[in-house]
Amino acid sequence: MSKTICVKVLRQETPHDGSHWESFDVPYEEGMNVTTVLQRIAAHPVTTENEKSTPVAYDACCLEEVCGACTMVINGQVRQACSALVDNLLEDSASGIELRPMSKFPVVRDLLVNRKKMFDDLKRVKAWIHVDGYHDLGPGPRVLPQVQEEAYPLARCMTCGCCVEACPQFNDRSPFIGPAVISQAILFNMHPTGKVDRDERLEVLSGPGGITDCGNSQNCVKVCPKEIPLTDSIAKAGRDTTLYKLRRWFGR
Amino acid sequence: MAGKQHVVVVGGGLAGLAAVMKLAEQGIHVYLISMVPVKRSHSVCAQGGINSVNPLTRQQGDTEWKHLDDTVYGGDFLQHQPPVKEMCDWGPRIIDLLDRLGVPFNRTPEGFRDQRRFGGTLYKRTAFAGATTGQQMLYSLDEQVRHWESQGLVEKFEYWEFLGPILDDQGHCRGVVAQDMFSMEIRPFAADAVILATGGNGLVFGRSTMSMICTGGAAARAYRAGVIHANGEFVQVHPTAIPGTDKLRLMSESARGEGGRVWVPRKPQDDRDPRQVPASERYYFLEERYPKYGNLVPRDIATREIFDVCVNHGLSIEKDRLCVYLDVTELPHDAQKKLEGILEIYEKFQGVDPRVTPMKIFPAVHYSMGGLWVDYEKNSKTGGLVLGSPRNHHSNVPGIFVIGEADYQYHGANRLGANSLLSCVFSGLVVAPAVENWLKSLKHGKASEQPVSLFDRAVEPHQRRMKELMENQGDENPYHLHQELGDWMTRNVTVVRYNKDLKSTVDKIDELADRYKNVNLSDKSNWTNQNLSFTRAVGDMILLARVIAEGALKRDECRGVHYKPEQDIPAPDADDPAGLREQARTWCKRFREKNENWLKTTMAKYTPDGPEFSYEDVDTDLIRPRPRTYGLKGAEMIEEVWKEMNGEPAAVKKERPLAVGVTKA
Numbered sequence: 001m002s003k004t005i006c007v008k009v010l011r012q013e014t015p016h017d018g019s020h021w022e023s024f025d026v027p028y029e030e031g032m033n034v035t036t037v038l039q040r041i042a043a044h045p046v047t048t049e050n051e052k053s054t055p056v057a058y059d060a061c062c063l064e065e066v067c068g069a070c071t072m073v074i075n076g077q078v079r080q081a082c083s084a085l086v087d088n089l090l091e092d093s094a095s096g097i098e099l100r101p102m103s104k105f106p107v108v109r110d111l112l113v114n115r116k117k118m119f120d121d122l123k124r125v126k127a128w129i130h131v132d133g134y135h136d137l138g139p140g141p142r143v144l145p146q147v148q149e150e151a152y153p154l155a156r157c158m159t160c161g162c163c164v165e166a167c168p169q170f171n172d173r174s175p176f177i178g179p180a181v182i183s184q185a186i187l188f189n190m191h192p193t194g195k196v197d198r199d200e201r202l203e204v205l206s207g208p209g210g211i212t213d214c215g216n217s218q219n220c221v222k223v224c225p226k227e228i229p230l231t232d233s234i235a236k237a238g239r240d241t242t243l244y245k246l247r248r249w250f251g252r
Numbered sequence: 253m254a255g256k257q258h259v260v261v262v263g264g265g266l267a268g269l270a271a272v273m274k275l276a277e278q279g280i281h282v283y284l285i286s287m288v289p290v291k292r293s294h295s296v297c298a299q300g301g302i303n304s305v306n307p308l309t310r311q312q313g314d315t316e317w318k319h320l321d322d323t324v325y326g327g328d329f330l331q332h333q334p335p336v337k338e339m340c341d342w343g344p345r346i347i348d349l350l351d352r353l354g355v356p357f358n359r360t361p362e363g364f365r366d367q368r369r370f371g372g373t374l375y376k377r378t379a380f381a382g383a384t385t386g387q388q389m390l391y392s393l394d395e396q397v398r399h400w401e402s403q404g405l406v407e408k409f410e411y412w413e414f415l416g417p418i419l420d421d422q423g424h425c426r427g428v429v430a431q432d433m434f435s436m437e438i439r440p441f442a443a444d445a446v447i448l449a450t451g452g453n454g455l456v457f458g459r460s461t462m463s464m465i466c467t468g469g470a471a472a473r474a475y476r477a478g479v480i481h482a483n484g485e486f487v488q489v490h491p492t493a494i495p496g497t498d499k500l501r502l503m504s505e506s507a508r509g510e511g512g513r514v515w516v517p518r519k520p521q522d523d524r525d526p527r528q529v530p531a532s533e534r535y536y537f538l539e540e541r542y543p544k545y546g547n548l549v550p551r552d553i554a555t556r557e558i559f560d561v562c563v564n565h566g567l568s569i570e571k572d573r574l575c576v577y578l579d580v581t582e583l584p585h586d587a588q589k590k591l592e593g594i595l596e597i598y599e600k601f602q603g604v605d606p607r608v609t610p611m612k613i614f615p616a617v618h619y620s621m622g623g624l625w626v627d628y629e630k631n632s633k634t635g636g637l638v639l640g641s642p643r644n645h646h647s648n649v650p651g652i653f654v655i656g657e658a659d660y661q662y663h664g665a666n667r668l669g670a671n672s673l674l675s676c677v678f679s680g681l682v683v684a685p686a687v688e689n690w691l692k693s694l695k696h697g698k699a700s701e702q703p704v705s706l707f708d709r710a711v712e713p714h715q716r717r718m719k720e721l722m723e724n725q726g727d728e729n730p731y732h733l734h735q736e737l738g739d740w741m742t743r744n745v746t747v748v749r750y751n752k753d754l755k756s757t758v759d760k761i762d763e764l765a766d767r768y769k770n771v772n773l774s775d776k777s778n779w780t781n782q783n784l785s786f787t788r789a790v791g792d793m794i795l796l797a798r799v800i801a802e803g804a805l806k807r808d809e810c811r812g813v814h815y816k817p818e819q820d821i822p823a824p825d826a827d828d829p830a831g832l833r834e835q836a837r838t839w840c841k842r843f844r845e846k847n848e849n850w851l852k853t854t855m856a857k858y859t860p861d862g863p864e865f866s867y868e869d870v871d872t873d874l875i876r877p878r879p880r881t882y883g884l885k886g887a888e889m890i891e892e893v894w895k896e897m898n899g900e901p902a903a904v905k906k907e908r909p910l911a912v913g914v915t916k917a
Contacts, residue, residue, distance in 0.1 A: 014779045029497050033601075036497040042783070043731035045774050054775035055783045059288075061463045063499040064597055066387050067292040082498070083600050108434050109780035119289065123402045128395035129354040134277055134681070140351035142363035152356045152381065155388055159291055191354050 003028040005086060006048070006096030007037055009056050011110050019107075023048040034074055034081035034089075035063055037097065038111075056099075058111040065225060068158025071165075072111045073100040078165040078223055102165045104172075118159050121177045125185040125201045129194045141192040154187040154233065156226045163220035163230055175209030179220035182211065183233035189240065202237075202244040211237045257691050257698055258283060260428050260443040262414045262470055264290025266298075266386070266673060267656025268449030269393035270680025271687075276400035278688050283441050284397070285409045285430050287465050291394045294451050294463040295676065298386020299594055300506035301378035302350070302673040304343025306367055309375040316340045319377065321875055323671060326372040326550045327621070327664025328812035329851060329877035330483065332870055335628050335644075335661050338636035339678045346677050347379050353392040356381050358590060368509040368590070372550035372668040372882075383504055383593035386673060393677075409441075413785060416473045417446055417652055418710040423478070425651030426699045426706060429714050434780050438714050440707035442699040445651055445687045448474055449680065452620035452657040456793045456800065457746070458738015460617035461493050461502040471624055471658050472792035475799070479647045481856045481863075482660040483622035484796065485803035488667055488813055489746050491554035492578050493616035494602060500616035501601060503578060504594050505669040507611075508547040510587040512580040514538050514554070515610075516567040526577055526610045537561050544883030552666040552813040553882060555615045559747050569612060577610040617746060621667055621813070622800070623660040625855060626653070635874050637682070642690035645683040653687060655679035660853070665812020721787060726770025730787040733771065737764055737790075737797055745801050749816050754805035761798045762862075768794055799856045799863050806865055809850040821846070824889055836893040840879070843894075847877055 004025040012019040025048050026040050042055035061069040063082040070081040075093050089097050105113035143151075157180055164170040164178040185201040188194035205211045211234065220230045259275055261268050264286040272282050284290065305314050319340040324333060351357060351365065357379050358366040367376040381388035400406045411433040418427040418440055427443040453468025454460030475481045491514075492503040508514070515534045522529060537557060539546045549557070558576055562568035569575040580588060580595070588595065588607055598606045625648060629641035637644055645653045645661075655676070662675040740760050744753040768791055775783035809819050821842045824835035852867035879894050881887040 013777070032497045035499075039498060039731070042774075042786075043729060052774070054777065057780050057782050061288050061292045061465055062294065062297050063464065063496070064297065064501045065600065066296045066384060066593075067288075067463070069288060069292045085601070085603075112780060115289070119291070119398075122395075123398055126399075128399045129352070129392075130399070131352050131396075134274055134349060136345040136348065137352065139348045139365075140354075143356075143359055144363045145359040145361060148356050148359045152388075155356050155381075155391065156384065158296075159289075188354070193352065194354060 005037065005090070007041070008096065008098045009110065010100040011056065012101070012107050013109060015106055015108060022053060028086070032086045034084040034086065034097065034099070035060055035070060037086065038081065056111060057109040066158065068160030071102060071160045071162060073102060073165070074098070078102060078162045080160065080225055083225070102161055104165050104170055105161065115159065115161050118161060118164070118178070118180060121181040122159070122184060124177065125181055125204050126197045127181070127184040127188055129188065129191060130196060131193065143192070147190070151187060151190055153226070153228055154183050157183060157228055158226065160225065162223045162225060166219035166223040168217050168219070169213050169215045174213060176213035177209050179230040179234060182237050183228060183230050186233040186236050186240075199244060202241050205237050206241045206245060211241050256281060256700065257444045258442065258700070259445045259447065259687055259691075260285060260441050261447045261449060262286075262428065263293070263449035263451060263656070263658070264394075264397075265293035265295040265449060265451055265656060266390055266393060266676035267658075267680040268293075268447070269390070269397050270677045271447050271449060271655060271683050272406055273393060273396040273400060274681050274684035275687065276397070276405040278684060279405070280688060280691070282406045283409060283443065284406055285412045285414055285428070285441070287411065287413050287433065289410045290397070290408065291391065293390060294466055295390040296384075296387040297461065297463060297502065298673055299383045299502060299504035300370060300509065301368060301380030301385045301670045302347065302389070303370065303377045303668070303670040304347045304379070304674065305340075305377060306344065306347070306365070306379070308367060309377055312375065314375045314377070316343065318375070319343060322373045323662070323668055324664065324872075324875055325878075325880060326668040327666050328880055329872055330486070330664030330811060330853070330870060331662055332628065333872055333874040334630040334636055337634075337874060338682070339662060339675060341636060342678050342681075343674055346674065346681070350389060350392060350677070353396060355388050355392045358382065368506055369548060370509050370669040371505050371548045371554070372545070373548075374545070378506075378509065378670045380506065380590070383506055383591050389673060389677070414450070414470045414473065415714045416710075417477050417649070418707060419477060419649070420702065420706055423649065425649055426702055427710075429710050431714070433785060436778050436781060438711055438718070440711055442702065442707060444691050444694060444699045445653060447653045447655060447683060447687065448624065448658050449656045450658045452623070453793070453796050454617050454620070455734075455789075456737065456797050457487070457617040457741045458735060459496075459498070459500050461490060461500050462618070467789040467793055468620070468796045469789040469792040472795045474624055474647070474652065474654075475856075475858050476795065477649070478858065479649050479652055479654070480625040481622070481796075481799050482625035483803070483854050484799040484856060485745075485807055485854060486621035486665050486813055487617060487746065487800065488551055488619035488621060489555045489615045490618035491551055491558055491615050492613040493618070494598060494611070495614050495616070496601060500614070501597055502594075502616070502618065503598065503611060503613055504591075505548075505551070507578055507580055507591055507594065510580070510591055511583050512547065512578055514547050514558075514576055514578055516561055516569060516576050518567070520566045521569070521571060526579075527581075535561070535567065541885055542882055543885065549882050550666055550668060551618075552815075555747055556815060558615055573614060575612050575614050578613045579610040580606060581608060581610060615747065617742065619667055619672065620657055621660065621663040621665065622854075623658050624654040625853075626659045626661055628661070630871070639682070640685040640689050642686050642693060644686040645679060646686065646690070651690075653683050655683050665814060718784065721771070721784060722773060722776050724770070724772055726772045728767050728770045728772060730771050730773070730783075730790045733764055733768060734790050734793065737761070737794060741797055741801070745804055747815065749804055749814065750818065751805060751808075751816070754801055757801045758798065758805060761794060761801060765794050765798070802863060803854045803856060803865065807850060807854060809846050811850065823887065825886070832889050833893060836889040837897070839890055840894050840897055843879055851877060
């Protein structure tokens with residue numbers, strides 16, 4: 001039972017270097033995921049050609065698909081390494097596992113990319129609730145369960161980047177802010193207190209890189225690991241920005 | 253910016269972010285240093301919820317005092333009570349604040365916050381957002397901090413690793429040294445106060461429910477610099493997790509809070525599909541043994557009972573490891589829906605639908621009750637804290653404050669479920685005014701006015717250490733050392749502890765520390781070297797392991813999670829009432845003696861030759877320690893005799909909480 005898995009990794013030493021493929025034969029273990037594969041390579045970084053290499057750099061934190069850190073492209077599909085089970089991957093592709101960094105963000109090293117742009121864009125759309133302060137001022141607004149059930153799925157966005165990786169409109173030549181950030185703007189516009197900044201968010205969504213840059217390919221919603229209804233958020237953003245512009249034209 | 257005061261906060265989980273937003277509100281400039289983008293901090297893994305007295309429980313007779321009582325009883329009375337009292341008093345206000353910040357708490361049909369029941373209490377105190385409450389709370393605080401960041405009061409340094417505090421000649425903290433995890437640049441950050449909010453140390457046990465960053469590295473670095481480490485031996489093993497090759501994934505206590513039941517087939521290693529085992533052949537051991545609390549006994553007890561059922565009674569579902577069923581298949585659809593977040597995790601990682609088939613679950617290392625020692629100032633009028641006192645959350649090193657799981661203060665010998673989110677946010681909020689007053693009191697000059705040489709000097713040892721690690725030519729593999737450490741710690745320093753094994757573990761740790769000197773990096777590069785960062789943390793984990801294992805060896809008693817069969821006081825078991833009473837009297841006397849000897853905080857001080865241990869009395873002025881039986885069947889006599897011995901009226905019938913709208917006759 002000394003089965004090994006062939007793992008191909010697209011490596012890049014620094015942001016300024018070119019990339020190259022490296023393969024590793026990793027002993028199979030029952031129930032292992034891609035994170036374990038990377039941990040085993042780290043402990044024994046020797047390539048298939050029996051050459052000494054280095055541990056593969058990658059992001060990882062919670063390993064239970066709630067932090068969003070370990071997002072990468074696994075056998076051509078963007079997803080989290082922790083929830084990518086080797087058995088399932090081999091079922092679909094017996095030849096082995098291929099790991100690449102996400103292509104929409106600058107590579108720092110190997111599979112580790114810098115997703116700072118997404119966090120910066122959250123600032124642009126004021127993705128927060130502006131409160132009077134942190135003193136005791138009583139409870140928040142009453143919220144009907146139907147409203148909570150609409151908000152909670154959007155609130156589960158981990159800023160992992162899967163949606164923008166799959167989005168044809170999001171790239172370094174376009175200012176498009178992408179589905180995740182649009183959906184967050186909608187989340188905060190839904191909130192009874194968050195609504196206060198609604199127009200400022202809609203202003204950003206109406207501007208360059210905003211909602212009109214969406215090409216409606218609907219890839220985002222298919223790859224979202226948390227099954228967030230991103231296209232619903234985008235549709236809502238489309239309607240809301242239109243109304244916002246009308247309101248602005250009529251000067252109110 | 254000469255003359256301006258700065259605070260460094262290390263760690264951007266719930267505690268760190270709560271401190272940052274509160275400091276920013278007070279107009280204090282903060283550098284926030286974190287190994288990961290703060291939104292990915294380990295707090296996201298907290299699932300079940302956050303405790304506080306609420307309008308519903310209040311009408312059932314609940315009070316902040318009862319929350320305090322549950323917490324200290326749950327913690328086996330090892331925590332100082334004033335900070336716990338203050339925390340429980342703040343509970344309702346903290347939930348209100350989180351509510352205002354937009355945490356999408358689950359709602360009742362009428363739009364109020366919904367609550368569920370958690371372990372170690374009889375009240376439904378726990379507010380929750382699905383089964384991802386920690387994630388939702390972290391996101392709300394992250395958003396607040398992003399707001400402050402956009403206003404220039406907070407500067408984030410993400411992908412930066414804390415290497416150590418900067419201490420001046422008087423031993424005052426003047427800032428920190430940290431390393432950019434991309435460029436590997438090491439630089440000083442001058443600061444007038446440093447707050448460590450760096451979480452627990454689960455990785456000392458190899459695999460745990462904790463995230464990859466929970467190595468305890470930062471705490472170890474502070475410890476090495478002189479901060480006292482307290483109660484390290486108190487490590488919570490969660491009863492319900494699922495094993496993985498890379499980590500152990502938590503199945504929240506909320507599964508039981510919503511009505512999930514723990515059982516094993518009465519027949520050893522029954523190989524039938526669990527759905528085919530009829531009710532009469534199922535052993536619901538927690539419900540049978542603890543009729544009052546049932547599946548919601550505190551975690552230390554649930555874990556120990558699982559151990560007992562699996563090891564002593566041979567009823568484990570899997571032969572070679574502790575495994576029992578956690579069954580949510582009979583729950584109504586809306587209860588299952590509230591658990592969606594965790595049921596998804598089970599389904600994704602185990603490939604089995606837990607809505608249909610009972611989950612197979614295992615105990616796993618989960619939470620560090622111990623941590624860096626911090627002070628507090630007691631308010632003699634309220635029994636709580638003097639708010640704003642610079643002593644609150646201040647470590648023994650002037651200028652270093654510690655909050656969240658990294659401190660030791662709130663959970664004693666065992667933490668109750670859903671109390672950690674509360675202690676994290678509370679400690680973050682309460683440290684901010686303490687730090688503000690500390691800054692005002694600084695008479696010895698601001699950090700920005702200190703000589704440059706102080707900061708240059710502080711950087712140098714870290715650079716030297718990095719060079720040494722990079723150039724080392726030994727034959728030890730850091731990943732293998734870590735695995736070996738984890739195996740030893742998990743085997744000998746978790747649920748059941750024997751002095752012989754603890755002694756051999758301490759020796760093993762010393763051996764590992766020796767071998768660590770020969771550690772060899774496979775990556776010598778100067779750009780984003782994760783191999784270096786991990787290897788450095790392995791050294792820190794070995795250091796902490798020694799504190800944990802030796803602390804456990806020295807503490808000759810049973811308390812909370814710390815269970816030594818050799819020190820256990822045998823439970824009364826005589827058949828005749830007089831004999832039983834006599835045994836219970838002996839039990840209570842031994843219990844009292846045990847408290848005289850061991851109701852003390854373990855304090856470990858770093859020396860190059862190993863930790864130096866001392867013990868500090870615990871402030872139990874508010875609630876006197878009592879036997880912790882949780883209504884165990886057969887232990888009624890202990891409770892009765894204890895009350896007699898302490899002059900309380902015997903056998904007062906406990907009143908049940910009144911239902912809403914029912915008034916006393």
